[in-house]
Amino acid sequence: MDERPDNPDPIEVLDGLASDFVARTRRGERPTVDEYVTRHPEMEARIREVFPTILALEELKANRSPGGPAPHASGLPQRLGDFHLLREVGRGGMGIVFEAEQESLGRRVAVKVLPRQALLEPRQLERFQREAQMAARLHHTNIVPVFGVGQDAGFHYYVMQFIQGAALDRVVREFARNGSSDLIEAARDTIRHAFPAAGRAPVPGRETTRLLADDVRRAARESAGRDGEAAPDAAAAPPAVPSRQGAAFWASVARIGLQVADALSYAHSQGTLHRDIKPANLLVDAQGLVWVADFGLAKAIDPDGSHSGDVVGTLRYMAPEQFEGRTDARSDLYSLGLTLYELLTLKPAHQASGRSALIHKILHETPPRPRTLNPQVPRDLETIVLKTIARDPVHRYASAADLAGDLRNFLEDRPILARRVSAAERLWRWARRNRAVASLAGTSILLLALVAISASVGYVREQELHARTEATSELALSALDKIFARFAPNRLVPSNSLAVTDAESEAIEIPAQSVLSKESAALLEQLLEFFEDLSEKGTEDVKLLKKVAEATRRLGDIRQRFGHTGQAQAAYRRALALFEQLAARTPGAFACQTAQIHNELGNVYAALQRGEEARASYQEALGLLLALPEGSARQAPVRFDLARTYYLLGRLRPFGGGPPVGGPMGGGPPPGGPRSGGPRPKEGPPAEQPGPAQDAGRVPDGPPHPDGDDPKAGKRGRFEPPPEFKEKREYLAKAIAVLEGLVAEQPSAPEPRHLLACCHREISFFRTADEGSEHLAAAIELLEALTADAPGAPDYLYDLNETRATITWRENVAMRQKDADATAKVTERLAQACASAETLLSAHPNVPDYAASYIGICMRLAQLHGEAKRHAELEQVLRKAIPVQSALTRDFPDVAPYTFGRMMLRMSLAGALRDQGARPQLEEARSLYEAVISELLPAGEDVAGRRGHEQRFLRFSLGQAYADLGRVLSALGDEDGAATARTKAEELRGPERRWPGDRGERGDRDRR
Known part of the structure; x- marks a missing residue:
């Protein structure tokens, strides 16, 4: 009698089919993927995704020479193009990721490879190409950069920055196992195990080859849920360990969420949805930097901000609306919210034994509040996560930027926007954030309040009270000035x-x-209202008038530090008028x-x-x-x-x-x-200046x-x-x-x-x-x-x-x-x-x-470094500077030098890559120039409404970016695209505005 359940677990079914497929292949039969699809049409997507890779690995074993050197366990050659494959670092249902060395530049990279072209299903190749294209257009501190794509020996591959990090699901397991105090420490422990200091792990050889089919089936388990199955997730495995989840742990969860939210905010602003955010697609390096990876399911956002169509994703992390084929930015936030939920509770938000039960939970049930599973979870962090995973998208954060803002508020101990707080709580939070000055500031607040009351005419009539007011104002201003001078x-x-x-x-x-830093800005905001109150007081008393004038001047200082130039100017002019009144009474004083x-x-x-x-x-x-x-x-x-x-x-x-x-x-x-x-x-005579293409990194003339x-x-x-x-x-x-x-x-x-x-x-x-x-x-x-x-x-x-x-x-x-x-x-x-x-x-x-x-x-x-043609050092310095500049731009979007500085750094890196001349570097340079242009175009559309110097800067920068993009496109063989870029550059700069060294002009000058 068949005792199998009426509704068998699809994961077990897929595992059995894969085992049967391998066994028949090893017996000399020639089973086909279509045969299994015909027998199990309900699992077509998963079979077509996994079985070609199994077949490629089995063919490798059959064709291997008994006495020859062991090839890669994946059946790949030791080299693809300019890249020497060193070792496998990860795999999934669609491809394998290797650590590799780009020999022409002597740098470590990651290479993601698909099976041979003959074994690829069209759907796999389409997804692979989509991932490369989507990721290559994104340039963000927390997104793994894609350098280029290639094809060699029948293999499709693309090249990424090599991240010496660990997937977040592995980090959570390490946290539960080894007693780390927070997730960043657990990530470092995981990385130490994966990248031992003694040296690189060897290239997989014969011993690992026998495990290939098992590896692929395990990868199938991990990816099976993408099309609907309830795949168990690694992050869900560890038991809860609340005793070690202290302040450092909660802060590490919030920092991870903040970085991913920032990355999603950028991707969404570039018109891209990720659609598969989960712990396995988030890498954490030893510095605590989070990298969003695997854009294999990414889609462009429709003009209305949404995407409709196929139902994709990893089931456990899919938003309810995705089952209806509706996806927008809030769907990515939902997936991130579920990831944060698992970090807080060390359990999945939704748990069920089968696909149907899991879908029902996602669509109709709300996960338990994290604090019911672990009372130590901070209330504000719980509130943020619950808002992010609301079933109705309307009740979630409107954007990734809003989510990032609340996570930042939590980390900085400020009130979150997800709920209102009382004035008393706001004051308590401010005091806790500024312990070093809380007592001093509190005294100042009380003193200043007394000044505001005492400065009225009714109170200053009495000589004794007048003297008291004078002393109080002196103390208050002195205390506040000390705070200002410190921060x-x-x-x-x-x-x-x-x-x-x-x-x-x-x-x-x-x-x-x-x-100002955000901390200092917040503190000065508190002081600002006190100085404003005092500066508005009217008095005929010379000593009190002096205090008002000094407070007004300090008000101008604060406004200037905020960059509020118009308000600073007004405050300084009012202070000048007050001091002129004083000078009229006491000349020269x-x-x-x-x-x-x-x-x-x-x-x-x-x-x-x-x-x-x-x-x-x-x-x-x-x-x-x-x-x-x-x-x-x-x-x-x-x-x-x-x-x-x-x-x-x-x-x-x-x-x-x-x-x-x-x-x-x-x-x-x-x-x-x-x-x-x-x-x-x-x-004076202008200098003869080589153009950018000829003299990368030259020292300026000055x-x-x-x-x-x-x-x-x-x-x-x-x-x-x-x-x-x-x-x-x-x-x-x-x-x-x-x-x-x-x-x-x-x-x-x-x-x-x-x-x-x-x-x-x-x-x-x-x-x-x-x-x-x-x-x-x-x-x-x-x-x-x-x-x-x-x-x-x-x-x-x-x-x-x-x-x-x-x-x-x-x-x-x-x-x-x-x-x-x-x-x-x-x-x-x-x-x-x-x-x-x-x-x-x-x-x-x-x-x-x-x-x-x-x-x-x-x-x-x-x-x-550029002048000396030290390309590796040049690239290293620029790559270190760009994340810092990007962080400044993110935190201070209204500070023009930061925004334009990021643009110039990217163009610098693009120019350095372009001058190296290799195709992967040219591809990355192209992406960088296109990213700069995409950022400048919206600003350029409003150029008529900007001040003169900003108009010139925008036109100049946009024109230069198009000109440089034209050079790259020409080097890549895209002459039509190059011609279009050069035309746009001339429209912005005019033909008479070419920089010395542009094509044509340099030759004319040399002939003269």
């Missing part, structure tokens, strides 16, 4: 703008502000405060690209300080303000500073690239030498500097003279030494070759001493890194003259600065200025 200190040096220089030596600049505000107002004008108004504001401050009587002028604070005013007037331009630092290598935006310095003066008589100037000849160069140099010299006096009198005071170092660095661009080097050496010496004296003051190390990364005029000329010693010296100094900047960023990952500094130094170092 958002004023920069002695304004932030640099981002600039690129076109072929006519004109700068296109994007203004920058010193961006508030000149320093007024001068400081004029300097800050000048910095606001500089950020708005209003250079003449910035200069006028600095001059106003200078006039006030110089008009002080001799007794006041000799005071140290006044002399320091005077030196800072001289410094601001003496910078290379009113809104920036620093040397040209070069731009994208290998054909990004034009020679000269992004700079922290000012534009090249229009006077401004003409102001002394004009450098014997190494070569073709540039003698240059007569414009009058303002001499004036600026004189201002800096005066600043240095004042500061040297202050340092002699107060050798332990850090502020004068810090500003003196900045002045030495700035003047090095205006001095002769030898003097420039001496000034730079003096700046480095001062900053090294400051860093040693105050290791806990990261801003000194920040400026030290920036100074070490400075290239003097003499060094610049020597490197253009191919001076090997000078190049080696600068490269060593830049490498030291880069390593130090990376260390600083690691210690302070939430300070955007430190991240921006690290990226800028990476760019300078990469240029030198």
Whole structure:
């Protein structure tokens, strides 16, 4: 009697069919895939996916020579194209992933391979090609990059970045097994097992060949659920271990979810749905970075934001609407939510013994709340997950960005948006986030509230209460200023703008502000309302009016740090008016405060690209300080303000500073690239600049030498500097003279030494070759001493890194003259600065200025590698910088230099890859250029509504991207596409705007 159940488990059925298929093949029969499909039409999809791979492996065993070398267990040759296959690192129903070495570049990559073309079903090949195409268009920190595709010896394959990481399902198993404190630690343990330090695992040989059929059947089990079966998932296996699930564990779950949500937000913005998010498709590396892999089921989003059609996915992680053939971005979020649910509970959200029961649960039942399975799960994290896995898409997060925002709120201990919180809870959260200042701030809040009450006319009538009000306001402002100084200190040096220089030596600049970290911004938001309240108080009392004026000035400082230039300008003007009222009553008493505000107002004008108004504001401050009587002028604070005013007037331009630092290598935006310095003066003969295709990574020419008589100037000849160069140099010299006096009198005071170092660095661009080097050496010496004296003051190390990364005029000329010693010296100094900047960023990952500094130094170092044709080093530096820049862009989407900086880094990497010339590199370069264009096009459509410098930047950047894409397409043999790209480039730039070195122009110049 047949005792099999009426509804056998489809997994067991598939396993039995696969075993039967293997047994018949080994007996010498020739079973076909179609035969099994005919007998079991209900399992057609799974049979066609798995059986061809089994057949390929069995044919390998039958054809192997008994005495020859063992081939790969998968039947593959040792080499595919330029890639030497080292070892298998993963497999699924449709293909096998190998670690490989790309011999032409000497780098490790991952190669995903399908069986021989003759064994492929059309559906498999279509899915494989879709995965490569979809993934190649996506460039995100948390998405595995695809470098290129190929076909060799009948095998289709594509090449990815090799991620030394572990799939999340394996990480969860390791967490349950070894006693790790969180998932990141468990990932490191898993990676140590998979990638032993002793060396690479050997290529699979004869011993593993006998296990191939079992491997494929196991892969079939894991993938069978894609078309509807209830495949058991590895992440569901471990038992719960709540005793070890502490704060570190919950934070690691949230960080994993945040990174995947960020990646999905980007993919969705690019019009791509993943449709198979699950633990097995999420890789975690040793640094805790999560990589989204396997876009084999990805689909383009329809214009209405959805996708309709086939029902695909891994059943356990499919959203209810997917069973109706409806999919949109919220379906991916549902799958991610179920993954997070498993991480919280170490159990699947839906468990059932068969396909029908599982589908019923997904469609009609809500999973148990995680806290009912483990009460230690944080309430907010549970709320986030439950909102993400709501059965009705309307009740889920509207976008991956919204989910990422709430996960970020949870990690930063802020109220999540999934529910409302009371004012009391919000205050409690703020205090818990800022333990170091909570008591100080709390006292300040109470004091300031008392000031607000006491400043009314009724309270100040009594002399005793008046004195009490005065003392209270002094305490409150002092406490608040201490908080401000700790978390958002004023920069002695304004932030640099981002600039690129076109072929006519004109700068296109994007203004920058010193961006606050999210933590500091949140704290200042709390202080802002208090300063606003106090600044609005009216009083005739001089002492209280002074407090109001000081609070209003501080309000402007906060607004400026937020980048709210219009509001900062208004606050500073109101503060000036208040101090003018005070000065009318006490002549000459508030000149320093007024001068400081004029300097800050000048910095606001500089950020708005209003250079003449910035200069006028600095001059106003200078006039006030110089008009002080001799007794006041000799005071140290006044002399320091005077030196800072001289410094601001003496910078290379009113809104920036620093040397040209070069731009994208290998054909990004034009020679000269992004700079922290000012534009090249229009006077004097233009330099002969090689084009990007010919001189990838060249060191920029920089401004003409102001002394004009450098014997190494070569073709540039003698240059007569414009009058303002001499004036600026004189201002800096005066600043240095004042500061040297202050340092002699107060050798332990850090502020004068810090500003003196900045002045030495700035003047090095205006001095002769030898003097420039001496000034730079003096700046480095001062900053090294400051860093040693105050290791806990990261801003000194920040400026030290920036100074070490400075290239003097003499060094610049020597490197253009191919001076090997000078190049080696600068490269060593830049490498030291880069390593130090990376260390600083690691210690302070939430300070955007430190991240921006690290990226800028990476760019300078990469240029030198490009000049020396050190392709591997060039590519490594750029690939390290791009994720940092992407994180800045994600966290601060409204800061233009960050957005354009990411674009320029990508174009730099694309140019470096293009210049290597190999097809995989050309394919990746093409994808990078296309990604840049896709990001710039929406902004370009609104170009008419933008300010002049932004219009120029967008047109210039978009045109350059099209021009470079045309070169790549031509190298790939797509002449039609290349012609179209060149046409678009000329439409944006005009034929007269070609960069020197573009095709045609260079040849014409050479013939002349």
